[in-house]
Amino acid sequence: MLFHVYILYSPTKGRYYIGHTGDDLNERLRRHNSNHKGFTGKTGDWTMIYNEPYSSKHLAYQREREIKAWKSRKRIEALINSEHSDS
Template sequence: MPVCTYILYSPTRDRYYIGHTGDELHERLRKHNSNHKGFTGKTGDWEIVYKETLDNKELAYKREKEIKAWKSKIKIQKLIAGSGHSA
């Protein structure tokens, strides 16, 4: 079953969020933009700026961890720009 690694961007916070999901990506985005406790819960303006479809959850989680390990906003922006998306 395909799983998606994704990057969200919040203009209000000027921050990125990296995650993965086996659910429909737009449904996952709706959950991020709902008022809930947690990193994405308060602004409600998150948008999908990057997605990558992988073959299974293990690969998607590995890719999520790889991107998070960069700890570089510039490197994340280059990944997004290279994909044809932009924040």
Template sequence: MGHYTYILHSKEIDRYYVGFTSDALKERLRKHNTNHKGYTGKANDWVVVYFETYNSKKEAYAREREIKSKKSRDYIERLISSAG
């Protein structure tokens, strides 16, 4: 089973969301796009724009924290474009 660090984007609110999961990305995305409270509940058009695969949950979580620590939209957009 893979563990993922991922970045979602919503055109509706023009925001990014960084997260990690041990679920299949498709299933995790479905959960983000359901009506719920929380950051991703603000929109329901989230799409996966970037992801990295890790062998452990610990590694995926550490990478999520690293990306979030940058507090930089520019950094996120550079990551996305480098994967293109």
């Protein structure tokens, strides 16, 4: 089973969301775009713009925390635009 760190973008919010999952990425995106109480639940226009696969949940979680710790939109956008991007 592969785990993924992913970055979503919402044009409505003009914001990124960083997460990790062991689920199918398309199903995870569908759940983010469903109407729920969380941060991603109200806009419904999230698109998956980046992902990185990992062999373990622990590694994916570590990478998610690393990216979130950057607290830098420019650094996140540089990652998205890197050669590893799936967009």
